[in-house]
Amino acid sequence: MKNRLKELRQKNNLTLKQLGEKLNMRDSTLSQYETGKRSPKLKVWEKIADYFGVSTAYLLKIGEEPNKAHLMTKAVIFIYTRSFNEPGVDSVDRYEVDDYRINGSVVETKYCGEKWIFPLTSIMGIEELNNG
Structure with missing residues (x-):
């Protein structure tokens, strides 16, 4: 990471x-x-x-502001996933989100119209999309 x-x-x-x-x-x-x-x-x-x-x-290089909550629109979030059904099978999934906010130890996002929450430790990266 x-x-x-x-x-x-x-x-x-x-x-x-x-x-x-x-x-x-x-x-x-x-x-x-x-x-x-x-x-x-x-x-x-x-x-x-x-x-x-x-x-x-x-x-963790998710936010650019050392002491502030980070808010951005239109981003791709890369999430590390470990399979519990198939030991040793791990993946990094890509989610294009409408917005996200870092709130303490979690990232709150809006994906497919629903609110999703991911722990910061599962985030492999966040890439801002051009909103223009």
Whole structure:
């Protein structure tokens, strides 16, 4: 999952080891989060975002505003889905939505005229569509 962890860490002049000590986490784990090789549970993203004083959405590169709810119209949202019926079968589904809003740890959308809610940790990306 794309994120701003490395950017925020470097902006604050911290090494992985220093950040790991402050968050009580291993630097190797943080490195895997930075590169997207590993993605933690939402509670860990929230802990990291709180440390840097930014929103979870900003940390996860979903929103551009560090501390504000993000509102946009016409977008494509890419959702990570794990199959419970077929172990090992994962996919990324594409949804073209009429609008979306990041609200705490979830993304609220309007899809096919109905309200849908996705956890932030399932979002692989959001791409704004040209509204003109």
